[in-house]
Structures are given as structure tokens and as C-alpha cells.
Amino acid sequence: MKLRAIVTLAVLAVLLGFFSLWVAQQSYSWMPPEAAAEAKLFDDLFSIFVGLGTFVLLGVTIPILYSLLFHRAGKYDSSDGPPIEGNTTLEVIWTIVPILLVLGLSTASYRTYQKMAIRGPMELVHLHMPQMVEPAYAEPFDDSPQREIRTALETAPIEEIDVTAKQWAWVFHYPDGDVTSTELHLPVDRRIRLSLRSEDVLHGFYVPAFRLKQDIVPNHTIDFEFTPIRTGTYRLRDSMFSGTYFAANQADVVVQPVEDYRQWLADAATQPPTPAYNRAAEEYDRLSEQAVVRGWKSVSPAPAPMVNYAPKQKPSSPPA
Amino acid sequence: MHGSIMLFLWTFPVLVGLGNYLVPLMIGARDMAFPRLNAVSFWMIPIVGILMIASFFVPGGPSQSGWWAYPPVSLQNPTGNLINGQFLWLLAVAISGVSSIMGAVNFVTTIFRMRAPGMTWFRTPAFVWSVLAAQLIQLYGLPALTAGAVMLLLDLTVGTSFFAPERGGNPILYQHFFWFYSHPAVYVMVLPVFGIFSEVLPVHARKPLFGYRVIAVSSVLITGISALVWVHHMFASATPGWMRMLFMVTTMLVGVPTGIKVFGWVATIWGGKIRLTTPMLFALGAIVNFVFAGVTGIMLGSVPLDIHVNNTYFVVGHFHYVIYGTIVLGIYAGLYHWFPKITGRLYYEGLGKLHFVLTFLGTALCFVPMHAAGLMGMPRRVASYDPEFALWNVMASLGGFLLGMSTLPFILNVVSSWILGEKSGDNPWRAIGLEWLTSSPPPVENFEEIPTVISPPYGYGSNEPLVAAHATASPTNSESLIE
Structure with a gap:
């Protein structure tokens, strides 16, 4: 019985994962054209957030709807539910997962930010030399849009x-x-x-x-x-x-x-x-x-x- | 002015009022710790209201710089009059700050000192925890906003140069003063609403609050983290790179304690005996909306994403999903839940459900399109928008009208059932909690005899009584406790 529940959950999670992936791909079409190198970086990062966001939103909404459909009290049922006050394992899991998630998203955002290499304010000195963007290209997996940006940046006066x-x-x-x-x-x-x-x-x-x-x-x-x-x-x-x-x-x-x-x-x-x-x-x-x-x-x-x-x-x- | 009036004259007063009413009842106290301070703090709110509304009638019109009142725009004063809309606005904000600080002192003292005998911290209801967490934010945050408002007022009237760039001031400094409070202010509003969810769900699902202790403590964690996130409103402003990165991480960390709460609520209703009453519908609707707002909030916390959508309608959509979709829906949940407590009468379920359906649909229709317009690049605060944004704006307007209409069944319900509604008895929900032990509506001093608490809250499904037997007010109540 417990195994069956776990298998059902896993199948649902995979289906939800595919759906989230699909939504993440749709997110590119919600934006104006990508007219700058930074826009491509933005759209890729945004797509990750959209995918995970969809997963989390539906991951919460579906159990709520399920409860509403299947855990309703009958009209004359005045009994209480089971007195479950918590579950330490579950609580530890759902504390650690969000921590990992936000640290992952922070890291992804940080790397994108480095690649954008925008000159922020407070750095009021004009640097008359090409922007240093090395850290962005030390990655092992250099896909094609990144290469485009790289050429664009390196060759550009x-x-x-x-x-x-x-x-x-x-x-x-x-x-x-x-x-x-x-x-x-x-x-x-x-x-x-x-x-x-x-x-x-x-x-x-x-x-x-x-x-x-x-x-x-x-x-x-x-x-x-x-x-x-x-x-x-x-x-x-x-x-x-x-x-x-x-x-x-x-x-x-x-x-x-x-x-x-x-x-x-x-x-x-x-x-x-x-x-x-x-x-x-x-x-x-x-x-x-x-x-x-x-x-x-x-x-x-x-x-x-x-x-x-x-x-x-x-x-x-x-x-x- | 929309933002100022809605926040300072609607959301805050309603929540503080609800807290003021419920906290003493829930902790078994006869009143707040400082009744006179409470009265002074309360009577300052009408003054704030009169000043805000009066600003529409002074020559030159009301404040024209939005609810942020960023200088230098807020210092421009096109009429040249000393008494202008901006002046009245700043005065109102400063007074409101003082009023709320007094209120916060009162709440914190009450919760620390006046809990009933036997009510240890982990026997204190989650709502009380969340009010405490919210009022602690008021204590550390409001002095900054109030001081910022006073400095801006001095810049505007007597020509000091705190923020005026032409006199050597720094307009960015004001943004720090403003956001140091005004971001946590959102938590001041949303924390009591989290508390409402934690009270409403166990009652209507007949199950204990799942992970009560963790949910209670996470409120205080939010108080701590929210003190360190304000710069995320200034990512596109004058902030150096290190500050952007630091505040990005702290902002995203807010997702952790709030995530714990959301999972706890879902687990609370899971496997329960759910009754789909109006407060339950509003609470669950608000939780779904809150998760959506949380997802967009994490996006806004990411610096590269924020640089595109900052100051666009995406933020307006996100903010309203928090303020309206979560907080206002949560307030409705609380009002319906405690309506029998406050009036001693039952509201009409049918009207309540109609109210919920209209509100939930209206929220989606009004605020989801704003996200789309924002991603396309529509800036907020524009007086006229460009044609490419028309579709989304028309949808949002229709949603806005729907939300306006949605308040009609609410008003009808409250007024008619308060006068004509069926008598509810003291505890129509068969809820566990000190506030339901006394009569509904409660007598002037809440409890004839202060009860002694002997077990944690939310004992649904187990047969432990909440209070020591001698303290229960009537036999009917003790029966409901044993269930």
C-alpha cells in the first residue's frame, strides 16, 4: 500500500515535471525580442524560474484540490480527523529542500549577473578598457548562445x-x-x-x-x-x-x-x-x-x- | 494616494483591529496591557485619515509622488504653497508611524506579560505568535520610516538638505529609510494573515495544525530575515554589486520559513474532515494565491530578473497578489471565521460563497494580466499606456470592476446577518481555543474567570481538555473541548 502511494506520487511528480518544463519553454514567448546579449541571459534564467515556479505552485495546489475532493466530511459527520500533530522527517525535508532551492537559484542568478557584467552605479570611475568578463566563460558546457555573446563581447570595441x-x-x-x-x-x-x-x-x-x-x-x-x-x-x-x-x-x-x-x-x-x-x-x-x-x-x-x-x-x- | 489610503487606512487598521480584539481573547486576558495607550494610538488613525483625504482639497491637489514619495519629485512642490498635498501626506505618515509604534509596544507587552496561567510559549496559538512577530517588526522598522518622513518634511518645508540633491543631499538615502521599514511592512500585514490560516484550517479540517511549533517559530524567523532584505527594492537604483548579491540571497531565504508554513498548512488539511465553509474557502484560496505571489517574489529577488521587471507592472501584479490575493482574502477568512464570535450570529453561507467566487476570479482577472504587461515592459505609475499593452490593461480593468462588485455580497451579508442572522451560540464551529470559551459576543472584560491552560492548542481528534476543569465557563463548552 505504501509502495503504491510512493509510485503514484513519483509518477505524478514526473508528469508535473514535464508540464513545468513545457511552461518554462513557453516563457520565452512572453517577452519582447532579444535585442541585447543580456536579454538572452535574462530569458534563460527566467525560464528556469518559471519552470521551478510552476512545479512548486502546482505541487501545492494539486494536493489542496485533492484534499478538497476526497477528504471532505459528510453532511452529518461531526467527527474529527486523525490527531496527527506533525512528522519530523517530513518537516526536515521541507525545510532543507527550499534552502537548497533558493541557494541554487541564487547561484544561477549570480552567474547570470556576472555574465551580464553591468557597470553598477557607485562605481563612478570610467574604465577605458574592455570589460573583464572571463569568469563567465570558464564553464565546461559552452552552448551556442553563450558563444555568440562571447564573440560579440570579445571582438567589440x-x-x-x-x-x-x-x-x-x-x-x-x-x-x-x-x-x-x-x-x-x-x-x-x-x-x-x-x-x-x-x-x-x-x-x-x-x-x-x-x-x-x-x-x-x-x-x-x-x-x-x-x-x-x-x-x-x-x-x-x-x-x-x-x-x-x-x-x-x-x-x-x-x-x-x-x-x-x-x-x-x-x-x-x-x-x-x-x-x-x-x-x-x-x-x-x-x-x-x-x-x-x-x-x-x-x-x-x-x-x-x-x-x-x-x-x-x-x-x-x-x-x- | 491609492496605495497610501489602502495601506494606512484600510489594511493596517483592519489587521490591528482584529489583533486587538483577538489577542486578549486568545491568551485569556481581560484587555490589552495599556488600554489608554491603545486609545491614543487608535484615535490617531482618524487624524491620519482626515489629513490624507483633506490633501485632495488643498490647492494643487494631493501628493503627486506615489506612495514611495521618493525625492526629488516629492520635493518639487509646483504650487509653491507651504501647505500642499505632499506636506499633508508626510504629516499623516509620520503620525501614523507614531500611532503604530505605540500599538506595537502595547501588543508586545500584552503577549509577553498577560498570557493566561499555564499558557507557555508552545501553548500559545499560532495567530498570537504571528501577531507578536509582526509587531516586533513594527518596533524595529517604523522608527526608520517615521524618521525618514520627518526628514523629508523638513526638506520640503524649512529647506534642510537631507535628501535634496541640489543642496547636497542624497535622494538614495531616503530610499533606504523608506524600504528599511516598507518592505518588512508587507510582513507586518501578511504575518497575522498567516496566523489566520493557522487558526482557520485546523477548525474546518478538524485536525491539529501540522508542525505547530515549527510554524510558530517560523513567524519569528520571518521577523529576523525581513530586517535584512530591503535593498531588493533598490536593485535598479544606486546599489553596488556586492549589495545586490547580498540582498538577493537574504531575500530568497524568506522563501524558506514561508515555505515551511505553506507545507504545514497543506499537511494540516490532508486527510482531515474538511468542511468547505466560507472561511475555509477564503483561507485555501489565499494560500494558493500566496504561493503564486511567492514564486513571482523569488523571481523579483533575483537581481538579473529584477533588473528587467523592476518598476514594471510585473511588480504591481506581484504586490497585489500578496496584498489582495493573500492578505485581503485572508482578512475575509478571519472575518467570516470570527463573525459569530464578534456578533453572536451566523452569517449566510450562500452569500459568503458567492463573495469568495467573485473575489477569487476577480483577483486572477485583475492581477494576472499585470504580470504579462510587466514582462513586455510596461512601467508602473504611467498615466497613459502604449497601445501594445491595451489587451492586458482591459482585462485588468474588467477584473477590477469584478472585485468592486464582489464586495457587495460581503456588505449585504455582514449587515443583514448582524441584524437578522440566526443566533450562533457561543461556539458554532466547535473550535478549540480560549476565545471560544467565553460567550459570543464576549463580555466587556472577556473572561469572568481567567482560565488555566493545560495543553497545547489544536487538540482536534484527541480527548485532552485545553483548560483546567474549574475554569470552564459553562458545561456546553467543556463538552466541545472533549471532542
Whole structure:
């Protein structure tokens, strides 16, 4: 009898395992395209968490449902259940298993974090040398996406760009050619190093397709590195609430082949600076023109940035 | 303002009220240790409420910086008035902090000093343990939040420079002050709810709480670990790598004591004689929701994952699965379970079950889509969202309306059964516990004679009496104990 119960449990666990694996594979489709090397790392790690999470969630829910179906008291049954107060072996097992699980997940997260090798804030020194990423590649099992990242990182010279966030605009300055733009152009397969600055409040640099985010703190310059690996147009959003027109504080990120990028930079350098379109300013002006101003008072937007290159209208990137 | 009002004026007061009512009953005390302090602490809550609500009517409108009130946005004060929405908000938060600290002193003293004779720590009900664990967090955490609020208030009004970057302050420092309390605050809310599960499940499954001692001690473990996790709210903020890694591990460790509790609850109902009453439905629904919230919580604790989903709707979805899916459902479980205790009348089961079905479905419809929108990259706190997120937002809105509707059967049930409901008798659940030994509703001073406890709680299925024979109030009660 006991053996039969154990076999049944084992079969159920295996079935649940396969189902969790399937859900873990589905998790890749819940996200925007993988436009940066870091995005691939994120998706792999997320998939592990999703698989284990599914297993745990159903592993708890199914016994509850089973109890509800088969351990119900009859309508006139007023007896008590068996007086079982605990089981030390079981309790030790379900203390140790979660400990191992969270340590395993922490280790996996740590390794992914090392591979991403993001420059965090507080490390405010510009290091003019390629990022050290050795620990990531000392692994025995080097699968192909990792190899792609490895080549991408090792061969890539670093492209430096200054980013300024304010209420509510993004301005990108390319020291190479002294170009300013309200659209972030990036060369594909190059390590990008951004210097993030804010002129007023906290902002957040967030490109969902890159799976990367960094808060920007006034009075600090924060270095931030990543490697785009897929051409296309993506959306940059402000991820840290920055006031009334926070939602409108967006910009397009154009990842393009290196030669196109160089061409764009050269073209932009010849343009005289002009005031750029700004959605926050437009919304603010539209509101101020009304006879009766409704709503609560807002901080007024910073003046439109003067840039060499600005897209003529709103950001137009496809859903990503 | 939604967050501030819901937390400071709904969730906290309801839970503290429930604790204030039940703890003395459960430990066999006539009242809390410091009744006057209790009154002062209580009457500060309406003041907090008036300040919060009044802020909608001052020129310039209420606080516009979210419930975190991060500087510098919270210091911008576009109207230039001294009395502005942010000012009132900060004042309310500071007062609320003082009120809750007083409450915590009272709870901790009561639980330490006023347990009935014979009620040793391992004869103390799990709910009391969890309230103690929660109130200990209030004692160490709230001074930090209150001090942070006062400093921000000084920055805003008299121009000090604790957090204002243009005057040399450090806005990140505020985040530490805020989260040092405000993350454990979630445990302050969820711990008593864990306690509710631990009380409700044994009664309605007619089985002892499985691993009672471990469940009780794990509450205090949560108190300890939760003091060391706050930086996980700041992974995308100004945190160096070592801090990110350290707090990632501590955050994930919270999964261990909570996991122990969940497994203990599942084992409690396993093989029991389950009665699917409304409190049982709410408790089990809340446990399932909590496991889901725990899974997404562990994801958020992982630094690389958090860097993508931090400050997106994924967090909003996770948070509401904890706050609503677990805490609010758990509060409902507790309210239905102790409704006969509080009113002496039975609620209507049919309405209660309708309430549960609507609430559970509404929670899923409202908050699951938020996770999807967050993974796609929709930031939280946006006033307008981009078209690609429309589907998920429409679903969430429908769920929100459903949740609104779901409160109607609850209100109808409570009001009508309080007035017209069938008399419940003192102990309609045949539950074991000191609170069920006295009459329902209890007299002003709870017990005519303080009982002497002689065995651990949750003696379902065994014939040991809970209290010494001379102390039982009436013959009917002693019968129910012997079962």
C-alpha cells in the first residue's frame, strides 16, 4: 500500500515535471525580442524560474484540490480527523529542500549577473578598457548562445555615449563627432557604454527589448554597459516615476549595422542644432491653452532640447 | 494616494483591529496591557485619515509622488504653497508611524506579560505568535520610516538638505529609510494573515495544525530575515554589486520559513474532515494565491530578473497578489471565521460563497494580466499606456470592476446577518481555543474567570481538555473541548 502511494506520487511528480518544463519553454514567448546579449541571459534564467515556479505552485495546489475532493466530511459527520500533530522527517525535508532551492537559484542568478557584467552605479570611475568578463566563460558546457555573446563581447570595441534625462526628455550626446540627438542610435554587436546623468529628479533608463534598467540619480554619473545584438527599432522608457508627464518620457532606440551607424553619425554632425519635438511639452501646452485648466498643478517641462538630429514626430517604434 | 489610503487606512487598521480584539481573547486576558495607550494610538488613525483625504482639497491637489514619495519629485512642490498635498501626506505618515509604534509596544507587552496561567510559549496559538512577530517588526522598522518622513518634511518645508540633491543631499538615502521599514511592512500585514490560516484550517479540517511549533517559530524567523532584505527594492537604483548579491540571497531565504508554513498548512488539511465553509474557502484560496505571489517574489529577488521587471507592472501584479490575493482574502477568512464570535450570529453561507467566487476570479482577472504587461515592459505609475499593452490593461480593468462588485455580497451579508442572522451560540464551529470559551459576543472584560491552560492548542481528534476543569465557563463548552 505504501509502495503504491510512493509510485503514484513519483509518477505524478514526473508528469508535473514535464508540464513545468513545457511552461518554462513557453516563457520565452512572453517577452519582447532579444535585442541585447543580456536579454538572452535574462530569458534563460527566467525560464528556469518559471519552470521551478510552476512545479512548486502546482505541487501545492494539486494536493489542496485533492484534499478538497476526497477528504471532505459528510453532511452529518461531526467527527474529527486523525490527531496527527506533525512528522519530523517530513518537516526536515521541507525545510532543507527550499534552502537548497533558493541557494541554487541564487547561484544561477549570480552567474547570470556576472555574465551580464553591468557597470553598477557607485562605481563612478570610467574604465577605458574592455570589460573583464572571463569568469563567465570558464564553464565546461559552452552552448551556442553563450558563444555568440562571447564573440560579440570579445571582438567589440566600446562605443561611448552620454545620456541626459530630464523632465521630460532624453538627450543623447555622441562625443565622437560632437553630435546630439533625441533618438538613441546604436551600432549592433558593439559593447555600448552609456554615461547616465539626470538634470533634475530620478529617472530610469529602461529598454525592455534589452531587459536592462538603471536608475539615474541627479549629481551622479552612472556608467552602464550592454551589447545590442539585433538590428531594429526599440523603445526606451523612463522607468522611475519622474512627475506628471513621466509616461510620455520615451525615445526610440535604433540598433543598426556599424556602417549605417557611422553614416548616420556623419550626417547628423553636419546638421545645425534645432529644437526637437517633445511630447511632454506638447501635452503641457495643449492643457495650458484651455480656458479652464483642469487637473492638478504640474512642474513645467524643461525647454525643448536643441539637437543635431531629431525624429520629426512621436517615437514610432513597433511594439517591442 | 491609492496605495497610501489602502495601506494606512484600510489594511493596517483592519489587521490591528482584529489583533486587538483577538489577542486578549486568545491568551485569556481581560484587555490589552495599556488600554489608554491603545486609545491614543487608535484615535490617531482618524487624524491620519482626515489629513490624507483633506490633501485632495488643498490647492494643487494631493501628493503627486506615489506612495514611495521618493525625492526629488516629492520635493518639487509646483504650487509653491507651504501647505500642499505632499506636506499633508508626510504629516499623516509620520503620525501614523507614531500611532503604530505605540500599538506595537502595547501588543508586545500584552503577549509577553498577560498570557493566561499555564499558557507557555508552545501553548500559545499560532495567530498570537504571528501577531507578536509582526509587531516586533513594527518596533524595529517604523522608527526608520517615521524618521525618514520627518526628514523629508523638513526638506520640503524649512529647506534642510537631507535628501535634496541640489543642496547636497542624497535622494538614495531616503530610499533606504523608506524600504528599511516598507518592505518588512508587507510582513507586518501578511504575518497575522498567516496566523489566520493557522487558526482557520485546523477548525474546518478538524485536525491539529501540522508542525505547530515549527510554524510558530517560523513567524519569528520571518521577523529576523525581513530586517535584512530591503535593498531588493533598490536593485535598479544606486546599489553596488556586492549589495545586490547580498540582498538577493537574504531575500530568497524568506522563501524558506514561508515555505515551511505553506507545507504545514497543506499537511494540516490532508486527510482531515474538511468542511468547505466560507472561511475555509477564503483561507485555501489565499494560500494558493500566496504561493503564486511567492514564486513571482523569488523571481523579483533575483537581481538579473529584477533588473528587467523592476518598476514594471510585473511588480504591481506581484504586490497585489500578496496584498489582495493573500492578505485581503485572508482578512475575509478571519472575518467570516470570527463573525459569530464578534456578533453572536451566523452569517449566510450562500452569500459568503458567492463573495469568495467573485473575489477569487476577480483577483486572477485583475492581477494576472499585470504580470504579462510587466514582462513586455510596461512601467508602473504611467498615466497613459502604449497601445501594445491595451489587451492586458482591459482585462485588468474588467477584473477590477469584478472585485468592486464582489464586495457587495460581503456588505449585504455582514449587515443583514448582524441584524437578522440566526443566533450562533457561543461556539458554532466547535473550535478549540480560549476565545471560544467565553460567550459570543464576549463580555466587556472577556473572561469572568481567567482560565488555566493545560495543553497545547489544536487538540482536534484527541480527548485532552485545553483548560483546567474549574475554569470552564459553562458545561456546553467543556463538552466541545472533549471532542
